[in-house]
Amino acid sequence: MTTSTTSIGAETGGAQTESFITRNVRKTILPNGLTLLTKELHDKPVVATMIWYRVGSRNEELGQTGKSHFLEHMLFKGTDRYKKGEIDLITHLNGGANNAFTWLDFTAYYFTFASDRWQAALEIEASRMRGTLFAEEEFNPEKQVVEEELRIGLDGPWEALENEVWAAAFRQHSYHWPTVGWLEDLKAASGADMKAYYDKWYHPRNATLVIAGDFVADDALRKVEEMFGRIPAGPEPARLGLVEPPQRGEKRLIVKKETPVERLLIGYHAPAVAHADSYALKVAEALLSTGKSSRLYQRLVEQDQSVTRADASYHDHIDPALFYFQHELKPGFNLADVERATYEEIDRLKRADISLGEIEKVKRQVEASLVLSSEEPLQQAMLLGQYETIAIDERVPEDSRGYHYLDTLLDRIAAVTTKDVARVAEKYFTEDNRTVGYLINDKEESGSAA
Amino acid sequence: MQHSQRLGTRPKLDVERVELPNGLVLLLSENHSVPSVSIKAIVGAGSRFEADDKAGLASLVGELLDAGTATRTSKQIAETIDATGGQLATFGDYQSSGVVMVLLSEDAGLGLEMASDLLINPAFPEDKVQQYIDRRVAQIKARLDVPRTLASDLFNEIVFEGTPLHRPPLGYDQSVKTITPQDVHGFYRRYYTPDNTKLAIVGDIDKDEIKGRVLSTFGKWKSASPFEAPQVPLARRQSVPIEKSVSVPKEQVNIVIGHVGIERRNPDYYALLVMDTILGSSPGFTSRIPRILRDEQGLAYSTFSNITSSAGLDPGRFIAYIGTAPENLDRAIAGLRGEITRIVEAGVTEEELEIAKSYLTGSFVFRFQRNSQVAEFLIEAEVYDLGFDYLDRFPELIRAVTVESVDRVSRKYIDPQNLTTVVVGPVDQQGKRTEKEGVS
Numbered sequence: 083m084t085t086s087t088t089s090i091g092a093e094t095g096g097a098q099t100e101s102f103i104t105r106n107v108r109k110t111i112l113p114n115g116l117t118l119l120t121k122e123l124h125d126k127p128v129v130a131t132m133i134w135y136r137v138g139s140r141n142e143e144l145g146q147t148g149k150s151h152f153l154e155h156m157l158f159k160g161t162d163r164y165k166k167g168e169i170d171l172i173t174h175l176n177g178g179a180n181n182a183f184t185w186l187d188f189t190a191y192y193f194t195f196a197s198d199r200w201q202a203a204l205e206i207e208a209s210r211m212r213g214t215l216f217a218e219e220e221f222n223p224e225k226q227v228v229e230e231e232l233r234i235g236l237d238g239p240w241e242a243l244e245n246e247v248w249a250a251a252f253r254q255h256s257y258h259w260p261t262v263g264w265l266e267d268l269k270a271a272s273g274a275d276m277k278a279y280y281d282k283w284y285h286p287r288n289a290t291l292v293i294a295g296d297f298v299a300d301d302a303l304r305k306v307e308e309m310f311g312r313i314p315a316g317p318e319p320a321r322l323g324l325v326e327p328p329q330r331g332e333k334r335l336i337v338k339k340e341t342p343v344e345r346l347l348i349g350y351h352a353p354a355v356a357h358a359d360s361y362a363l364k365v366a367e368a369l370l371s372t373g374k375s376s377r378l379y380q381r382l383v384e385q386d387q388s389v390t391r392a393d394a395s396y397h398d399h400i401d402p403a404l405f406y407f408q409h410e411l412k413p414g415f416n417l418a419d420v421e422r423a424t425y426e427e428i429d430r431l432k433r434a435d436i437s438l439g440e441i442e443k444v445k446r447q448v449e450a451s452l453v454l455s456s457e458e459p460l461q462q463a464m465l466l467g468q469y470e471t472i473a474i475d476e477r478v479p480e481d482s483r484g485y486h487y488l489d490t491l492l493d494r495i496a497a498v499t500t501k502d503v504a505r506v507a508e509k510y511f512t513e514d515n516r517t518v519g520y521l522i523n524d525k526e527e528s529g530s531a532a
Numbered sequence: 533m534q535h536s537q538r539l540g541t542r543p544k545l546d547v548e549r550v551e552l553p554n555g556l557v558l559l560l561s562e563n564h565s566v567p568s569v570s571i572k573a574i575v576g577a578g579s580r581f582e583a584d585d586k587a588g589l590a591s592l593v594g595e596l597l598d599a600g601t602a603t604r605t606s607k608q609i610a611e612t613i614d615a616t617g618g619q620l621a622t623f624g625d626y627q628s629s630g631v632v633m634v635l636l637s638e639d640a641g642l643g644l645e646m647a648s649d650l651l652i653n654p655a656f657p658e659d660k661v662q663q664y665i666d667r668r669v670a671q672i673k674a675r676l677d678v679p680r681t682l683a684s685d686l687f688n689e690i691v692f693e694g695t696p697l698h699r700p701p702l703g704y705d706q707s708v709k710t711i712t713p714q715d716v717h718g719f720y721r722r723y724y725t726p727d728n729t730k731l732a733i734v735g736d737i738d739k740d741e742i743k744g745r746v747l748s749t750f751g752k753w754k755s756a757s758p759f760e761a762p763q764v765p766l767a768r769r770q771s772v773p774i775e776k777s778v779s780v781p782k783e784q785v786n787i788v789i790g791h792v793g794i795e796r797r798n799p800d801y802y803a804l805l806v807m808d809t810i811l812g813s814s815p816g817f818t819s820r821i822p823r824i825l826r827d828e829q830g831l832a833y834s835t836f837s838n839i840t841s842s843a844g845l846d847p848g849r850f851i852a853y854i855g856t857a858p859e860n861l862d863r864a865i866a867g868l869r870g871e872i873t874r875i876v877e878a879g880v881t882e883e884e885l886e887i888a889k890s891y892l893t894g895s896f897v898f899r900f901q902r903n904s905q906v907a908e909f910l911i912e913a914e915v916y917d918l919g920f921d922y923l924d925r926f927p928e929l930i931r932a933v934t935v936e937s938v939d940r941v942s943r944k945y946i947d948p949q950n951l952t953t954v955v956v957g958p959v960d961q962q963g964k965r966t967e968k969e970g971v972s
Contacts, residue, residue, distance in 0.1 A: 125563070158817075167818070170817050170818045173815075174815070174887060175887055175894075177895040178895065179895065194898060196897055199894075223830030224830060225830070227827075227832070230834075231833035234783075234833060237782045237784055342674065343670070372614070373610060373613065373614035374613075375615075384663075411670075413670055443614055447617045448617075450617025453566065453568060454619070454634050454636070457566050
């Protein structure tokens with residue numbers, strides 16, 4: 083059995099200088115500020131091309147929420163070079179796939195093509211970086227499409243609860259609103275607003291291009307220089323520098339919705355990407371909810387049998403965000419009891435009630451998940467682009483900055499001790515630091531739509 | 533626009549097929565690019581074999597496979613897998629059940645031993661059966677929260693009446709509550725046999741070494757008598773239009789239109805794949821329904837149509853779907869019906885055909901990127917007798933499709949006059965929009 087190529091394995095104890103994802107990554111910064119990451123992978127005849135813009139709902143302002151996401155839609159509606167529909171048509175004709183996504187901190191676009199035709203992606207990205215048109219006749223139908231997307235969210239019970247909890251937890255910082263924005267802001271948006279927002283953020287100096295797969299890096303660099311080199315760097319993007327002050331006391335809220343299933347969401351303010359405490363919190367997240375042997379599964383699903391689903395989540399963001407718990411209750415069980423049981427499990431962490439075997443298990447889970455979710459070039463491009471976009475400011479230690487975050491991640495996870503987990507649990511999982519949301523059924527009795 | 537007729541770069545698979553003395557079919561393919569392995573042990577049984585009054589049984593049996601074996605508790609199973617950092621899932625759906633794993637390749641041996649234990653020696657402890665039933669009842673309730681699922685379930689109830697496909701594989705509240713441990717054991721004994729099982733192992737493995745490990749684990753599985761599949765009643769296409777509306781207080785109306793579809797073995801599958809790509813199943817918005825209803829009219833975020841993706845051992849369904857604001861209800865239904873009628877009556881153009889064929893042949897490579905996708909393909913190839921040369925044959929099958937063959941299969945398999953239309957959302961029983969209460 084081949085084991086020699088695996089780069090994981092904390093038990094060997096050796097310090098790593100690079101992970102298998104960052105191996106052979108080349109980084110080039112063009113004179114206009116565009117960052118290029120290339121990674122050759124020749125085992126499959128495909129190439130993934132992604133472009134990441136460092137702009138998301140975090141960069142929006144009150145009354146103008148949802149613009150980052152709306153803009154993502156508009157970037158498929160045509161440029162001075164590609165007519166509406168042509169971007170999809172080219173993708174389609176070449177047997178490729180394309181899509182895009184927007185979140186709090188970023189907006190990203192991707193193409194996957196067979197390796198003999200992947201450069202079509204570069205031409206499209208170069209064109210729509212500055213050449214996107216905002217024709218009124220395209221803008222209005224697309225606004226309706228985005229409204230429909232937002233309505234799907236309004237019909238979702240988890241979205242309803244998440245929106246309220248984040249809005250309560252963040253009163254100053256722009257993580258206050260959801261990425262899709264508020265419906266009323268969206269309805270008020272104009273094509274001119276959108277164009278101004280585009281002109282502010284879509285420039286080489288605010289973008290990272292990632293190419294991963296079966297291509298030759300030198301050729302790709304020449305092509306990128308040819309396609310993107312003449313685009314002006316653009317203005318220095320203005321940063322808002324919003325800071326959420328410490329929370330001074332528990333916040334509690336209730337959302338009513340006609341639903342047969344009650345839900346609980348508890349969010350604690352937690353540190354930003356690459357913060358020294360973030361690694362112990364990642365270990366805590368896995369201890370609590372990765373796999374059926376995890377604490378919350380064993381406690382709530384197996385022992386109490388009070389929920390159908392118990393999750394803990396902690397994602398990397400540019401600014402401090404939330405470490406949150408989400409539980410879906412079985413009928414007949416009580417939200418307050420499930421909330422109390424969750425605190426009991428948190429208290430066990432605070433007491434460092436964690437065996438050595440258990441902590442080794444979760445470290446291996448974190449490491450293995452990185453390997454097991456990186457089979458496709460696109461998956462690797464996602465990780466490289468994400469960290470090059472969110473882990474770049476001065477707060478991030480130099481050896482972990484940008485995609486190098488992935489080099490140090492496993493070593494930092496491997497260094498976490500049970501005491502570290504107890505310490506961060508004690509520090510962040512406090513009553514004053516939390517926002518608790520209940521989703522309850524606002525239709526008495528019934529419960530069945532039939 | 534230039535149409536590329538290049539072949540693209542074809543995926544290459546080196547497949548080995550072995551039939552064990554007990555009838556189990558083993559499918560192996562090596563790929564050493566990432567130190568991981570995908571294991572799928574799939575039994576040819578599912579809810580198509582269960583009775584209406586026990587709806588949910590097959591999926592419950594599948595889920596219970598990791599609830600304990602003769603020598604391991606459910607907790608030990610979870611701890612063993614979690615300690616590897618790998619993933620394990622057990623399941624039962626409409627036509628298949630079993631165990632799927634993704635592991636680091638150094639844990640492949642452990643994974644095989646575990647997978648064989650779950651399939652050969654499940655204990656189905658009584659307390660676990662009851663616990664899973666209770667959880668299932670709650671999950672069935674949660675389904676009602678998703679209007680799109682509700683609409684899809686209702687559509688199946690109508691279109692597949694009298695066949696096993698009418699019910700959700702998860703079952704109903706009432707039927708699940710009547711399931712006993714005896715039912716679980718009975719279903720397992722009847723259908724879980726080595727000669728009804730296919731095992732695919734793909735990734736960073738050494739085929740010869742793995743074969744030895746499979747023989748010493750799955751090789752021990754014995755079946756009492758040769759497996760015989762029961763007869764399953766087949767769905768017939770409706771001969772009248774049917775409409776059904778259900779009122780739920782949501783922001784969107786969810787509309788599903790269609791009727792009975794085709795089996796995967798149907799030789800017209802490939803022409804219909806091209807038709808799907810033209811009518812409503814392309815990624816992006818190049819196909820007609822997303823382009824016209826979403827991109828041009830702004831009616832929806834999600835809208836599509838499809839007949840081939842549900843084609844299985846039994847005929848699946850032809851559906852067109854849209855989720856839209858209540859005020860668009862009439863336009864949305866008219867739009868979907870209009871496009872369905874148009875493709876049947878007016879056919880497709882040469883240009884549409886070439887674009888669709890170019891997409892299907894060019895994108896084929898992306899179905900073989902992950903080990904788990906390859907394992908999935910190996911099982912499918914076996915179930916539907918596709919042959920492992922399918923990778924070479926697929927582009928030829930697509931290139932053979934013509935405008936005439938698409939027109940012929942549209943007329944043959946789509947009936948615009950006799951569709952079932954289901955509407956779920958803020959509408960009344962007649963499918964008319966209900967006025968919203970309160971201030972807006």
